[in-house]
Amino acid sequence: MSIIRVHDKNFEPYISAGQIEEKIRAMADRLNRDYAGERPLFIAILNGAFMFASDLFKAISIESEISFIKLASYKGTKSSGQVITAIGLDTDLIGRHVVIVEDIVDTGKTLSEFLPQLEHQQPASLKIAALLHKPEATVYPIQVDYLGFSVPNKFLLGYGLDYDGLGRNIPSIYKLVE
Numbered sequence: 737m738s739i740i741r742v743h744d745k746n747f748e749p750y751i752s753a754g755q756i757e758e759k760i761r762a763m764a765d766r767l768n769r770d771y772a773g774e775r776p777l778f779i780a781i782l783n784g785a786f787m788f789a790s791d792l793f794k795a796i797s798i799e800s801e802i803s804f805i806k807l808a809s810y811k812g813t814k815s816s817g818q819v820i821t822a823i824g825l826d827t828d829l830i831g832r833h834v835v836i837v838e839d840i841v842d843t844g845k846t847l848s849e850f851l852p853q854l855e856h857q858q859p860a861s862l863k864i865a866a867l868l869h870k871p872e873a874t875v876y877p878i879q880v881d882y883l884g885f886s887v888p889n890k891f892l893l894g895y896g897l898d899y900d901g902l903g904r905n906i907p908s909i910y911k912l913v914e
């Protein structure tokens with residue numbers, strides 16, 4: 737276990753691949769129980785959640801579907817500024833049991849803007865599964881229904897999380913050395 741360098745910064749090992757695997761298995765067990773017979777629709781948010789979504793979905797043994805979306809923000813006409821829209825959501829959500837799959841909930845801004853758009857489509861239920869949550873960074877409170885790890889307000893890298901485009905391929909999670 738050693739320090740790695742990405743761009744101009746140093747990162748130290750923080751959560752091992754084994755710990756991630758164990759946590760995902762426990763989360764999948766809960767999902768398999770809670771959604772048995774419901775044919776849930778998992779919606780993974782790209783890019784960050786691709787690795788987590790893949791490992792989580794492999795551990796889901798009940799009948800279920802998965803779809804991937806990308807969130808894009810553009811300047812809205814309202815004074816609030818940025819508006820978030822989803823690209824690639826081709827499934828009808830009405831009456832579906834939806835589970836959003838996110839890599840990390842930081843300030844909560846992304847999901848707090850995006851969730852009402854999904855609720856508008858009248859899913860039967862809407863829950864959040866996130867690998868990581870930084871409670872200290874909360875600006876927009878989000879209830880994470882299925883959580884892997886609660887982490888301090890530090891910059892993390894690896895397992896889908898990037899620093900300026902790099903590091904997503906690292907199979908474990910590293911923390912910025914300050």
Ligand code: IMP
Nearest residue numbers: 784841842843844845846891892897898
């Ligand atoms: P939020 O809208 O502030 O909750 O931000 C969520 C998004 O910011 C995540 O989906 C990540 O893409 C990104 N993010 C937040 N914290 C980190 C981090 O520590 N490392 C890498 N990306 C992060």
Ligand code: MG
Nearest residue numbers: 784785839840
């Ligand atoms: Mg993300």
